[in-house]
Amino acid sequence: MYHMAKRVDRYERQEKKRVLLINRFSTRTLAILAIHVLFFLFIVMADGLNYSAKVSLFAFLSAMTLWITTKIPAGFVAISLIVFIVFMKAGEPELLYHSFGEDVVWLMLGSFVIGEAIKESGLAERFSHAMVNRAKNKNFIVRAFTYTLGISAFFIPSTSGRAALSMPIIKQLGVYFSDKEREVLAVLAPVIILMSTSATLIGAGSHLIGVGLLETASGESISFIQWLIWGVPFTITITLLTMYIIKLLLWPKTAATDRQLTSLNQTAAQLKRPMSLKEKKTVVLLVALIIGWVAENVHGYEIAFVTIIGSLLFMLPHYGVISWKKGINAVSWNLLLFVAAATALGKVLVDSGVVGYIEKEMIGVLHLFMGVPEWVIVLLILFVTVTSHLYITSHTTRAIVFVPSLLLFGQTIGAEPAAVVFLSLIGMNYCVTFPVSSKALLLYYEEGEITYDARHLLKISIVLMPLYMLVMLLFYFTYWKWTGLSI
Secondary structure, eight states, rough: HHHHHHHHHHHHHHHHHHHHHHHHHHHHHHHHHHHHHHHHHHHHHHHTHHHHHHHHHHHHHHHHHHHHHHSHHHHHHHHHHHHHHHHTTTSSHHHHHHGGGOOOHHHHHHHHHHHHHHHHTTTHHHHHHHHTTTTHHHHHHHHHHHHHHGGGTTTOOOOOHHHHHHHHHHHHHHHGOOOHHHHHOOOHHHHHHHHGGSSSSSGGHHHHHHHHHHHHSSSSOHHHHHHHHHHHHHHHHHHHHHHHHHHHHHHHHOOOHHHHHHHHHHHHHOOOOOHHHHHHHHHHHHHHHHHHHHHHHOOOOOOHHHHHHHHHHHOTTTTTTOHHHHHHHOHHHHHHHHHHHHHHHHHHHHHHHHHHHHEEEEEHHGGTTOOHHHHHHHHHHHHHHHGGGOOOHHHHHHHHHHHHHHHHHHHTTOOHHHHHHHHHHHHHHHOOOSSSGGHHHHHHTTTTTSHHHHHHHHHHHHHHHHHHHHHHHIIIIIHHHHTOOOO
């Protein structure tokens, strides 16, 4: 009897341990493990990829899954998977070390310093108060901020630069909004910046690269004015649609009343004052910085290097706007670590041959559609380019990889080269699904003071991506055709 009771007791203890172990593995954890198993099986069975490419692709897909489905710090995930690639002998340790030498890392470092200077000088507070003072409600502020971000595309040829300049302003505006509303603003700012990129030829470096490849391949070009004629109406349409979609999907239903805003308007009106010396210095340095960004082709220095020069001037002893210590303390080192590792994850896809493999497979499929109706050709180009951000994280790399291939495809079917390139570049400007898809998104992601959840981007993209392609199709068969753009 004693031995029987002992066995029953031991069995119950073991059963409790099993139940405890099962409870630890939640449904979400099991789903994530199942997804990773599917990734593994799919990649193992893929032909045409070498060992390094398979490991790199698995790491990249794993990172995307963990960023979206878990609350594990994004930087920890990115660095861990870079270490995984090196540990599995699919890459050299330099992959991790050299990632901190990427221009985007230094661009963001300088951007944080400049943003802190704008905030400390009082310029961000002045701008936000001026906006709020004219506002009747929060919707007005959101619309005004959206218009401001859209117009900035004509003056600042860098999505990262525009994101950096918008950050101190949005932090200042954040005091008038609830925590949930601030999170929506943190998504709205970078997404609107990306949507408005298509307005002008200088809106993104990929535009200049694409037009340069067009000139080399066919002798044709797209002028600055012609781009404005085609790009501005589309940009206005998609930007406004994006703003309303973000508000519809993410804006909290129990938003604070606008009575609070009325009292803040009165406070803002009382804060009118002459510009201080620090504010004047900041304005002068900002104008010089924007000129430096715009004149990149003249002086030959990259935007990241110009940004670092600007940040040093802002921290210049005795003559700058902020001290060296305050500027360095303003840098989000957590974000920089994440950006460095995430950029390396995207870069290793190119170096290992994954991107080349995907490009080859896609172009092979495209050639099967020769002789099909025009709308099918346009839809194929849009599908390839709009979805390209899912596996090629660098905007510039997307242009370098796809524009020559699509030009070749266009020549094969007798399409107009300028139309193919313009549609391709506008399509590639869509990069909203993941934080790693754009430097502007990365700048706001895990920033600390004002940030967003990666799942919000995915939620927006599920609606916005097909809508983006639909609007491009509608523009192609109406306005763009009427103004001379035709395949």
